[in-house]
Amino acid sequence: MTVAIIKYNAGNVQSVLYALQRLGTNAIVTDQVDEITSADKVIFPGVGNAASAMEYLKEKKLDELIVSLKQPLLGICLGLQLLCKSSEEGNTECLGVFDTVVKKFDDNVFQNKNLVPFKIPHMGWNTITGLSSPLMNGVPENSFLYFVHSYYAELSSETIASTDYITQFSAAIHRNNFYGVQFHTEKSGVTGERILSNFLNIE
Amino acid sequence: MLAKRIIPCLDIKDGRTVKGINFENIRDAGDPVELAMYYSQQGADELVFLDITATVEKRKTLVELVKRVASNINIPFTVGGGISSVENAFELLQNGADKISINTAAFKDPDLIHLMAKEFGSQCVVLAIDTKKESDGDWYVYLNGGRLKTETLAYDWAKKGIDLGCGEILLTSMNNDGTKEGFAEDITSLFSKTLAVPIIASGGAGTMDDFADVFIKANADAALAASVFHFGEIKIPELKRFLSLQNISTRS
Numbered sequence A: 001m002t003v004a005i006i007k008y009n010a011g012n013v014q015s016v017l018y019a020l021q022r023l024g025t026n027a028i029v030t031d032q033v034d035e036i037t038s039a040d041k042v043i044f045p046g047v048g049n050a051a052s053a054m055e056y057l058k059e060k061k062l063d064e065l066i067v068s069l070k071q072p073l074l075g076i077c078l079g080l081q082l083l084c085k086s087s088e089e090g091n092t093e094c095l096g097v098f099d100t101v102v103k104k105f106d107d108n109v110f111q112n113k114n115l116v117p118f119k120i121p122h123m124g125w126n127t128i129t130g131l132s133s134p135l136m137n138g139v140p141e142n143s144f145l146y147f148v149h150s151y152y153a154e155l156s157s158e159t160i161a162s163t164d165y166i167t168q169f170s171a172a173i174h175r176n177n178f179y180g181v182q183f184h185t186e187k188s189g190v191t192g193e194r195i196l197s198n199f200l201n202i203e
Numbered sequence B: 001m002l003a004k005r006i007i008p009c010l011d012i013k014d015g016r017t018v019k020g021i022n023f024e025n026i027r028d029a030g031d032p033v034e035l036a037m038y039y040s041q042q043g044a045d046e047l048v049f050l051d052i053t054a055t056v057e058k059r060k061t062l063v064e065l066v067k068r069v070a071s072n073i074n075i076p077f078t079v080g081g082g083i084s085s086v087e088n089a090f091e092l093l094q095n096g097a098d099k100i101s102i103n104t105a106a107f108k109d110p111d112l113i114h115l116m117a118k119e120f121g122s123q124c125v126v127l128a129i130d131t132k133k134e135s136d137g138d139w140y141v142y143l144n145g146g147r148l149k150t151e152t153l154a155y156d157w158a159k160k161g162i163d164l165g166c167g168e169i170l171l172t173s174m175n176n177d178g179t180k181e182g183f184a185e186d187i188t189s190l191f192s193k194t195l196a197v198p199i200i201a202s203g204g205a206g207t208m209d210d211f212a213d214v215f216i217k218a219n220a221d222a223a224l225a226a227s228v229f230h231f232g233e234i235k236i237p238e239l240k241r242f243l244s245l246q247n248i249s250t251r252s
Helices: A013-022 A033-038 A050-059 A062-068 A078-083 A189-201 B032-042 B058-072 B086-094 B104-108 B111-120 B154-164 B185-194 B208-216 B236-245
Strands: A003-006 A027-030 A041-044 A073-076 A101-104 A122-128 A143-149 A151-153 A159-165 A167-175 A178-181 B005-013 B047-051 B077-080 B099-102 B125-133 B139-143 B148-153 B168-173 B199-202 B222-225
Touching: A003 A013, A003 A033, A013 A027, A013 A189, A013 B058, A027 A033, A033 A062, A041 A078, A050 A062, A050 A078, A073 A078, A078 A151, A078 A167, A078 A178, A122 A159, A143 A159, A143 A189, A151 A167, B005 B032, B005 B199, B005 B236, B032 B047, B032 B058, B032 B236, B047 B058, B058 B077, B058 B086, B077 B125, B086 B099, B086 B111, B099 B111, B104 B111, B104 B139, B111 B125, B111 B154, B125 B154, B139 B154, B148 B154, B154 B168, B154 B185, B168 B185, B185 B199, B185 B208, B208 B222, B208 B236
Parallel strands: A003 A027, A003 A041, A041 A073, A073 A178, B005 B047, B005 B222, B047 B077, B077 B099, B099 B125, B125 B168, B168 B199, B199 B222
Antiparallel strands: A101 A151, A122 A143, A159 A167, A167 A178, B125 B139, B139 B148
């Protein structure tokens, strides 16, 4: 099986590569159209800014390539957000695979009556619920995954896992061959590895 | 529900852990990677590696270490200690570190915070503040590993750091550090209640109650400790059971 990790300006690819290696899978990191198109699985990671990432993808014509892919593709963190319709981060028009808007967490919301504010970014381990889709095979409800983000995808009919922080949002989404996870599978302990391994096993 | 994080801290010199480490099941107590794997299996939520090496070979050794840690553990980790440029930070992040902690260099050149946040995102930038409560009742910033006092208040510096783009604050109370008498609840509470980024409390952990107090009374988002973990005085699985019995959300 060949796995291609899309190379662009917002990748934090090393950790994803290491996580795949721990699962016994090697991947190539590439921005070459033929290598991405012919791969069995494609991973679209991302840490950074939506606006500059989209600009770069367009410049390299990777935007058209990504939406045309037919094999299973997994967007991680910013990767998930870029697969959505638009993002409030820099009012960016994104790839539009999912008809979902990515919003910024409201600040000045309080966690408790002691007026402790919710912190942004949403950083740390949080639970996922309402799990469906083969991506979540064998993952128990309320499992903890590692999140770091200030923007979130709204809930929709394509939500396959949701998380509560300030509001309920999509922790994972699925449409046809496209999957997206807001948490970092590569940094989420054995649960993260299970989800990554489920992705590799999707036909 | 977002879990409160438990973070063991490893002091590194020339690629090896320093400070005493004493427990079973570790073949080589000096190897940071073995220790990191042990902690991650025990349920640590994150790790911090603090490099105190002073030699010119430092960066090479640190990058090698970061690679080995990243390829062997499946939880996030922060690297800090003498990182003073975007290039330094880039190399460590490229090799698998999740966050970079900056301290003295950021105080001397606050623009470093802004540059790093712009380049890598705020979530990568941890502002470490060493602070001491003086006889006037105020908490001041100390630099150079606590050896150099400044006239700046820790709270003012934290606010400035957040304005410049840091995504998290690692707050170490020098009054409490090493005492094992509990975290500094007053300053931690002030930070947690009024600042918009997550606060990691550090310094003073001695008992499991100290962790409960810093989470419940001081509303810390995370608690960091070294020796109580390294000497096996507190075991992470027990600590988490203890905290969850007190309705503190922890990752199981």
